[in-house]
Amino acid sequence: MTIAISSSLASPATPWRQRLMAWTPVLLIAPSLVASLIYVFGFTLWTLWISLSSSTLLPQYDFAGAKAYFELWSSPRWQIAYGNLLTFSVVYVGAAMAAGLALAIAIDQRIRAESSWRTIFLYPLAVSFAVTGTVWSWLFSPDAGIEFLAHQLGFTDFAFRLTIHRETALYAIIIAGIWHSSGFAMALLLAGLRSIDPDIVKAAMVDGASPARTYRKVILPQIAPIFLAVAVVLLQYAIKTFDLAVALTKGGPGISTTFPAMAVYDFMFQRGQIAIGAAGAIMILAALALVLVPYSLYSAWHARKESAR
């Protein structure tokens, strides 16, 4: 379908009208395209430039090489943030997918009131990370939350104070994150389970495979691409973690639960170190690219393989 067809057929129109008609789509999409391209490429290059400059409180458009990157990586705040991101990514993505898979398999057993169950497990996704972090910070608070409840019920020795200690505070954020995102994994994996040809499953059952074995050997390998898609989306959430940690722990105790996105914000807006902040932003973009580029290459390869079949 090309524009040539329409101009040759629209005979009654005058040439300038024809030309205008041919250009209409391009003219209409131009503002969006310009805005998006500035946003994607212009902003990235701009931030990249600032990260290579000697800017502090205000942008300075000079060239200081990789100075900001060295300062970034030698800052304890950034090192802690990166370590936290690695732990968080592994545990949060792993646990949210495990919980999501368990829920999806349970819901797939022809249960009653299926849509009500699904609604319950998925609603946290509509709740903002800011609200999630706020409410979980209350639940983790020893003076009013889960520990207080245990004391009320008579378990006076019970201690549950994840957010109080440096070593455990990260796990408080992970738990809140799992609460927020496992429903997402559930919804996608359930859609995957439903897309499997029931005849294949029946064949495995007839061959005498136990349900557990059928899932492991027949069903789950078929939805492997969905696992990958869920992991990629959750990794993106992990890399962008900001509001959840700000609301839940404010990065504390101390700076023990700082995340890269928070460190960037801190350098840019609290400490007037915008070159270092920009360097951190570029590192976040690099982390995202590290996840998304291989994934999109794989998807393209997979799609080509599927269409060739």
Added chain:
Amino acid sequence: MTLAIAIPAGQAEARNAWWRHVSSRTAIYAFLTLFALLYLLPLFVVIANSFRPLPEITRYGLIWWPQHLRLGAWAEAWSSTCVAGTCAGVQRNFYNSLLMTVPATVISTLLGALNGYILSKWRFRGSEVLFACMTLGVFMPPQIALLPWAYILGTLSLTNSVAGLILIHVVQGISFATLFCRNYYVAIPDDLIKAARIDGAGFWRIFHRIILPLSPPILIVTVIWQFTGIWNDYIIGMAFTSGREQPITAVLVALATAGQQAAPFDVASSAVLIAALPPLLIYFIGGKYFVRGLTQGAIK
């Protein structure tokens, strides 16, 4: 005799199978119930505490069955609790959120529909590459854009204004809305468009008569996702507005988790609910479309 012996054996087998069925069903429902309670706990806690009197919360903690109910905390959160030095409640911030989210959602969705229509049915040389570049916007981390936006808002005198937030959310939302709509319109058969063109229909006529009537499902999905995403945004609201101009999601964290200066639990719970209700209502009403957007957004 033989028959009498055979029956108990068959019965035993049947009883075994029945037992296995019942116990596995019980296990499934027990598992689901346990998880459902965990998932509902935070919602129950905020709802209950927004109605419980403060002395009761202090005495029995946040997680306890309500004994007395009152509406006072809602009124206080809405119109008199102190936010950033001004004691007029969160209503202004709630309206800021509405004034930001509704226009930004409508504009980005309309542009997304138009762009999606062009990129699927009026392709021109290079349009596929341009589309790919546009979709990169979906993945951009907000931190990359903070300094450029700060400069642009400053230049346009839009710093600390809802209009500035609308601009940011529209530009960032175009990628997302275009991606959704384009992937949906691609499935509309080209023959339909070709036939309309032969009948003399032009760009707008085809959009109006063929594309739009087929669009409600994708427009609903896009609106739901844009609305929840923009309403729930924290970092942009916090970075570019302050105090009275902040949207409610940004103000909430300061209000509810500021240690000694934080609002008391009953008022803070009401404020949390006021901030969470619009996206939750959309989820409970449009759940089907919410899930559809989810699967499309992740798999495409």
